[in-house]
Amino acid sequence: MTDDERGGEVPDADELLERAGFDAAANVLTRRQAEVLALRERGLRQSTIADRLGTSRANVSSVEASARDNVARARETVSVAEALTAAVTVEVAAGTDLYEVPDRVYDACDDAGVKVSYTAPDLMKLVSDAAGDAVQGRAVTVALSVSVGQDGGVEVRRSG
Numbered sequence: 001m002t003d004d005e006r007g008g009e010v011p012d013a014d015e016l017l018e019r020a021g022f023d024a025a026a027n028v029l030t031r032r033q034a035e036v037l038a039l040r041e042r043g044l045r046q047s048t049i050a051d052r053l054g055t056s057r058a059n060v061s062s063v064e065a066s067a068r069d070n071v072a073r074a075r076e077t078v079s080v081a082e083a084l085t086a087a088v089t090v091e092v093a094a095g096t097d098l099y100e101v102p103d104r105v106y107d108a109c110d111d112a113g114v115k116v117s118y119t120a121p122d123l124m125k126l127v128s129d130a131a132g133d134a135v136q137g138r139a140v141t142v143a144l145s146v147s148v149g150q151d152g153g154v155e156v157r158r159s160g
Contacts, residue, residue: 010042013052028074033067036060082155086147087114091159096140098124109148117152130156 013035102120134142143159
């Protein structure tokens with residue numbers, strides 16, 4: 001273990017990856033990407049990581065950027081897979097009032113015998129938060145796809 005910049009102890013990268021159950025053969029991250037992310041998430045500066053790994057700060061920066069891109073792509077892949085296997089999917093056209101979304105989702109779920117795990121206000125907040133700038137105030141400005149799994153979990157994606 002070594003100290004981080006805040007004075008706390010940080011295990012070495014191998015220990016962090018072992019604790020997390022990292023398996024390079026089953027992961028979208030390379031071992032080096034996982035090492036860099038593990039150390040960055042524990043507060044180490046890129047220059048400190050470079051010293052620990054025997055490389056340059058610029059290389060650590062590049063590895064970190066690639067790792068974060070791979071993580072984002074993996075999350076997107078999981079989101080698509082969940083949407084493809086969803087019990088219910090409701091398409092929400094641009095121009096729809098956000099307040100209409102819960103009723104549309106509840107109606108579709110009732111027809112499919114699926115229970116939604118969210119109240120109407122919570123569902124509107126989830127849709128708005130997940131959609132980002134695709135929802136402005138109460139207006140859906142970009143078409144969305146709201147998928148509900150058999151477990152009642154909800155995924156929101158931009159359509160098209």
